Amino acid sequence: MSSPVSSPAPVVSRQNTTLHYGSVAKVFHWLTALLMLAVFPLGYFATDLAHYIQSADFDGAQATLNRAARLFSLHKTLGLTLFLTALLRILWALSQPKPVPLHPERRLETLLAEVVHWLLYGSLVAAPLTGWIHHAATTGFAPIWWPFGQSLPFVAKSEGVAAAFGGLHWLFVWTLAVSLALHIAGALKHQIIDRDATLRRMLPGSAPAVEQQTDVTHGVAPMMVALAIWVMVLAGGGALGLYAPHSHGPADHADASDTSTTPPAPSGNWVVADGTLALTIVQMGSEVRGQFDQWQATIDFEEPEAPGPAGTVTVTIAIPSLMLASVTDQAMGPDYFDSSTYPTAVFSAEILKLADGYVADGTLRIRDQEVPLRLPFSLDLQGDAAVMTGSVEVNRLDFNVGRGVMDEGSLAFAVGIAVDLTANRAR
Template sequence: MPARNSDTRFGTVTRVFHWLTALLILTAIPLGVIANQLPYDTAEALAIKAQLFSLHKTLGVAAFLLGLGRILWALVERHPAPLHPERKAELTLAGAVHWLLYISLVAVPLSGWVHHAAVTGFAPILWPFGQTLPFVPQSEAVGTAAGAAHWVFTKLLGLAILLHIAGALKHHLIDKDATLLRMLRGVPAPARPEPVRKGSVPVLVAFLLYAVGAGIAALLVPNGEAVAAGAPVEAEASGNWRVVEGTLGISVRQMGADVGGSFANWTADIRFDEAVVDGKHGNVSVTIDTASLTLGSVTKQALEPEFFDVATHPTAVFAADMLPGTAGYVAEGTLTLRGVEQPISLPFTLEITGDQARMLGEVTLDRRDFGMGASYGDEASVGFGVVVAVDLLAERVE
């Protein structure tokens, strides 16, 4: 069996590329669909879901690399002439479907890979590489856009696969020609077909469909009215310091990987004096919109009743006195979260320059103290510790 194509048959290399690509895609797609539908209400369920997603991602990366090889091979290798060159419309449709498949082999896994690299979360790719990508920042915005593109592009891939299979079956069952057998077993055409000059219409149609898909994906990305992390956060007017810039971040351990995120909306009422009065420097009250949390690829899970339960408890409040500490300061107070009050000591440093102050603080909480993740009784799936980090810039209010 010849390795290269001829005018009448597909060679071994082309057929191996074709069927291996088909195997990867037709395995990765159901894995992704099943994993997406599985619950994650227990540690065991989450572990299964993560394993399936890891397989889905790994096969997707493999399909992407194989797809690049297949496209390069198709560009340098001759293509057997069609068996029915007189059917112009059919040839145009077949060409558009092939180009749609080629673009999908790159766009679908690449968009998923970018989403994986841009957000932190569970289900790592099972390769010694690929958890991050060059030029892809750790960004919720990038991850959301890539996720929307991946969702839309998979629909175009599904359309291309269905049309491709329908065309092959039509040739085999209705036309009863050798189109399917040429790719299946390398059977040559019964007669030397007439070569056909390829036009640009199929390519344009395929790229137009993807341009429309990209537009739909852009519309699916929520604009959101939440304040971005690092943007100025309005403070209550009663304090003598006003926050002009700040982040309120959290980090958890899930499936052995650190997952970081932040609350976009929060307000701070700060009263602070450099001098100690009655044993303290002042007090602070922070109100957090828990629904504004983004936490990598597990944001949806974090907002549900098992964890933050934002539908029932949309806000959390930290009220504390600011006291002198051994290496700076400490905010001693109470955190009310999910209707549960717990004493919290938040050590922090403060650098005051004129009328501006930079505050950095970090504390580790135990999710079990607030009734979070009761179904996750150990740390195999979700760690007990939740690191809360505060970084803000405030200015003195006259």
Template sequence: MMTNTKTRYGGVARFFHWTIALLIVTAFALGIIGDNLPRNADTIGTLKTLYSVHKTMGVTVFLLAVLRILWALSQPRPVPLHPDNRLETLAAEIVHWALYGTLVVVPLSGWIMHAAEVGFAPIWWPFGQSLPFVPKSEFVAHAAKAVHGTAVFVLLGAVAAHIAGALKHVVIDKDATLARMTKGAEAGDPTVVAHDKLAPFAALLMWGVVIGGALMFGTAQGAAPATTDASESTTSSASDSPSEVLSEVPEWTVTDGSLTFSVAQSGAPIEGVFGTWNAKIAYDVETGAGTTQVNIDTTTLTLGSVTSTAIGPEFFNTSAFTTSVFEADIVRLDAGPVHQANGTLTLIGQTVPVTLEFVLETDGTTATMSGTAALDRRDFGMGAGYADESTVGFAVDVTVNLTAQLSQ
């Protein structure tokens, strides 16, 4: 029989139960293995496969869980075998509904996290990489990650309680509770008032607390988008000043801006952001000449799901090199708005010539600038273990946007 009765589970319910259980155990094991593998060139392919399988299984669990819940709502649920033990029955009911919640919240929050950032490992066909109404947002990714991580602990607790209850029925009560789910055995009194209506509301309240708490306390790092601290541009110490800023050239103070870069990750572009940097700019509107020095706090780098790898010893090595410096002379090309900043970029102990081409528009005391520079990570000795572009591209495209005010 495929449908439920008041004394047995049907084939459909048993299929959902054991299939989802197997997927959860496998996905959890893959996540643990992936989290404990070292991050280097030798393991990148394995990690990508592990996390792709983990994510794809998670999405599969989510879709099966939705079908399972819809099926359960349309079916009678077998009655408890010990209805007189009200406290135990209520606890079992709450765990049951909490488990239903984890089957939705855990994989869905993981999918939202993946969709909000450029994921390191893609979700496999036929599922997509994005979700409707989920923007590419570091803040959304942080929020989803906080919910996902917290919900996993609820899942572990609920599964542990569920297994403990099943073992009690087998070892202590010696009844057919487990047999009803393993082989569809008949057990129980169909005349019993089936279930406590308080349980789903208690589980719903618990999930409200869990999700609300995760969002409140777990998203501190993603509470605001990473942006330049404009005050840094005016409070640099003497050591932050350009080695040779033309004293007779007007100085400009950066009031707003962003510093980002893009690199190919497994063939797909992924964007990095430096949260803190400051710039000292001297520029003469009449001559179109000047100088600049940009100081970048590399410890504020975020690069989607691979941030920990990016700041590690094979790439930015922020534990040893916390600052990058770009020093350049500014020249205007022809008489238009196009300029070049020709200078050097010092990064992880290597100094390399770099040209930043940008468009500059000035209106009295306000200037807006947008520019790009093309780098090659190999020039700085970055990612030496990633000898080809199948995992990490060689080309790095840097984009700078800023607004500055003429200093008085």
């Protein structure tokens, strides 16, 4: 190694040199730091509030829901900003010379510093990107406030996709947090113990005078070590089951032998072979779609020659089986469906053939309220097979659902119900 030679403090420029960071790299560095200092606490407090909303202690206060939505929206918006900033920072770094370490003789320390840098750069991209994909795959409230980013190409609205990337996001966030802590500890060690210019050459202002050093090249070793750490982190996430859909409430734990939540076996002269019972609400201006996984229909139907009575139908629905994206647990709460007290809903109606189409005219009971309801539907009869499609809107307030939320901007009164089923004549 050549003897160190003192170099005068250079004039600050936009470009990096082998000894100093330029002004552009410094701006990217400190902008990234500020964004991380904002994103981390926002994510923590938003998640903590979400856990409270999902708990039995939550009183259904709309102010709490609005605060959670604002925190999540701000977290997502700044997270997307962090992602774009990290990409620009990496592109700039690739176009610039990298300042050499000030203590090249400390090979292990230099290697570890480079590994931490690889982990940091990777996490800065992976953590917000996985969070963005999780947002795009989830139907729910708390939108991103940028005029773009609500959805992503090739990312379907899917509970499985949302769960997988939610788990990945959690892992990458913690990897970023640990890498950041190690990076800060290293900078403080250089400043307090070594008393060198490692930290000062990243600070704004004129570049400090440093000694010319011989570069130490570790080749691909730091990157390979970082990749090995990533593999271990991802494998650990799989072992913990972080990529699988998680329970969203009582529906996921319902015992098939529990008659309080399981609809009775169907009877009648038609048997449902397949179908969906879907629900659509509008929360914070965004549609949230879901469906009931457990329901049974008892259908007695005979096609009349002329308009008039055609039979009866009774649909029994297991309320805890509702899957309503990110607000499932909230919907089960006492101010909404109150599924622990009212585990079933029942629609009983007379089927009428009209001059054009059909209608099921009867009542819908949800919670302790029974309300008249007419469900128009179309019916395609092909011998002993039938395909039925119908939809209707109801007012949630008629059923005492969400009485604590009287602001339609937060939660619309109208709730859409859609039924699609295929049935076969019983033999």
